[in-house]
Amino acid sequence: MAVSTNASEPIRFAYWVPNVSGGLVISKIPQRTSWDADYNRRLAQIAEAAGFDYALTQIRFTAGYGAEYQHESVAFSHALLAATSRLKVIAAILPGPWNPTLAAKQVATIAELTGGRIAVNIVSGWFSGEFRAIGEPWLDHDERYRRSEEFIRSLRGIWTQDNFSFRGDFYRYTNYTLKPKPSAGLPEIFQGGSSRAARDMAARVSDWYFTNGNTPENIRAQVDDIQAKARENGHAVKVGVNAFVIARDTEAEARAVLQEIIDNADPEAVKAFGHEVKNAGKASPEGEGNWAKSSFEDLVQYNDGFKTNLIGTPDQIAERIVALKDVGVDLALLAFLHFQEEVQYFGEQVIPRVRALEAARERRAEAA
Incomplete structure (x- = not known):
């Protein structure tokens, strides 16, 4: 059985930044979540006070699936960093529209301005229509990951070498020197994906690997696989998992909210999203990717967040988070329906319970 690579360290928490419209569900349910700058600056401050470690900005170039409006990720990340003092912000970067030279310089500058609180999430790409719309070549599945790996190797080389x-x-690159380089430590590099190519890339070059929501048993299989390959490569990688949180005073209340989200789903948008992402996965050599086994209900949340089942009371959710840690998860990447108030509730009601469970386990381990 896999165990966390950092069993004695507390599990960390990140949240999806709603810097695109429509929230984090493909549903017409009313949401008290906004994509605008003022809402997100305040949300970042709430999350920081609540005990979150990271915020992840999204990158989209075209409208679709409810995301009619989008703020650019790197610039938006800097705005959130300026509004906070401890929170790290992970800026999503898409090879193709970006090249490593620009990304390395942008991120090095932001790191200098913020004491090293910027990180990057290298997105290999799943939305072929977006690439066509902006005139970027759409590469084959494994070629996209080969490009991303070269992108990461280039970033690290630029940041560390003259x-x-x-x-x-x-x-x-030929004798390229960037100055100033990041002076507060190398920015962390995140990536996502569940295909063979994605896991192999993470096991070679990434600091963090994000996977879609899933059960602890299925996550354990991915963790075992990626950690075994990372050890073979002499590399260390941490694992984050996506989850949609519905924390309420009773389980019945939480389940009712989930059902309302699904009942109000936009069927055409969900099916179009499912068609796009499943086609992207089918293009991989193994014929499946992140969303291969996702039902209509699963696809209402972009990254299978309902599957992780952080839906219920604070006690239930805390126990399930610790169960994720037990199978090797180092970070929970969370989305919410009404972000500001629910992030605050999660910080008040769930995180202290998680920390208490972790402390109890530490005491039992020391006693043993």
Whole structure:
């Protein structure tokens, strides 16, 4: 059985930044969540006070699936960093529209301005229509991950070496020196995906690997696989899992909210999203990706967040989070329906329960 690579460390918490409209569900249910800057600055402050470690901004270039309006991720991340003092913000970056030179310089500058509180999430791409719309080539599945790996290797080289040279199929550098380099430690590099190519890339080059929501048993299988390969490569990688949280005073209340979200789903948008992401997965050599086994209900939440089952009372959710840690999860990446008030409730009611459970386990381990 897999165990956390950092069993004695507390599990960390991140939240999806709603910097695109429509929230984090493809549903017409009324939401008290806004994509605007003032709402998100206040949300970042609430999350920081609640005990969250990271915020993850999203990258979208075209409308669809309810996301009619989008703020650019790197600039928006900097705005959230300026409104906070401890929170780390992970900016989503998409190879193709970005190249490593621009990304390395942007992030190094933001790191200098914020004491190193910026990180990046390298998104290999799943939305072919978006690439076509902006005139970017749409590569085959595994080619997208090969490009992302070269992107990551280039970022690290630029950030750590003078006279950096690199010869890849997608990026090339000759005696390139960036100054100033990040001075507060290297920015952390996150990536997502569940395909063979995604896991292998993480096991070679990424600091963090995000996977879609799932059961502890299925997550354990992914963790076992990626950690075994990382050890073979002499590499260390941490694991984050996506989850949609519905925390209420009773389980019945929480389940009723879930049902209301699904009942108000936009069927055409959900089916279109499912068609797009499942086609992207089918293009992988193994013929499946993140959403291969996702039902209509699962797809109402973009990253299978309902599957993780953080739906119920604070006690139930805390116990399920610790169960995720037991199978090797280091970070829970969370989404909510009404972000500001629910992030605050999660910080008041769930995180202290998680910390109490972790402390009790530590005491039992020391006693044993």
